[in-house]
Amino acid sequence: MRQTLSNPPSGKKTIKQRFLKLLPCCRSDSTSPIIQNSVDDDFELSTVCYRPEGLDKLMQVTKFDKRELQILYRSFKSECPSGAVDEETFKLIYSQFFPQGDSSNYAHFLFEAFDKQKNGAVSFDDFVTSLSIILRGSVTDRLSWAFNLYDLNKDGCITKEEMTSIIKSIYDMMGTYTYPCIRDDAPKEHVESFFQKMDMNKDGVVTMEEFLASCQKDENIMQSMHLFENIL
Secondary structure (H helix, E strand, C coil): CHHHHCCCCCCCCCHHHHHHHHCHHHCCCCCCCCCCCCHHHHHHHHCCCCCHHHHHHHHHHCCCCHHHHHHHHHHHHHHCCCCEEEHHHHHHHHHCCCCCCCCHHHHHHHHHHHCCCCCCEEEHHHHHHHHHHHHHCCHHHHHHHHHHHHCCCCCCEEEHHHHHHHHHHHHHHHCCCCCCCCCCCHHHHHHHHHHHHHCCCCCCEEEHHHHHHHHHHCHHHHHHHHHHHHHC
């Protein structure tokens, strides 16, 4: 499973890489606008307007500085002029990243994870708060975010049904362009393997405590649990 999902079609960038083209301040390469102090960047930043209290609050709750938040906001507004994105628009944007498969179900789960207010829209605040965790959070922060993604009904535990839904949505999204070819029983096998390693007390569900403990003590599980970074 890990080999399949971590090897996208040849010549293709990961979803994270393509998604972050909208987020230039998060790139680590030498062309990042955060590293370049060009006159053009400074001019563009001067045109971005904030309510000071909003910017200050985001600086406190995220790991982004003022300049990064300004660049992120400018990029977000260019894609979402209304200041928020609804689920259907989110799915449409996401489908462009995986034209060879059906990304609608995974995009739905991801949208739910980003929609902190549960009002059917992802605001800039929602977006940067999750992005900060995904890109700059501690290992525990990232794993907790992943757990929340998998815990579909938010009851504090992951069931086999929930994990099956997530895994199947990832396979559907990858489509037919995976190597090696996906077997029909692959999602079920992945879920069984997940529960064998994670469900420590064998009660049929995985709690946050079991999830974190299993991931943090097993290098292979840690690598597997970071797969979501390649599809965001």
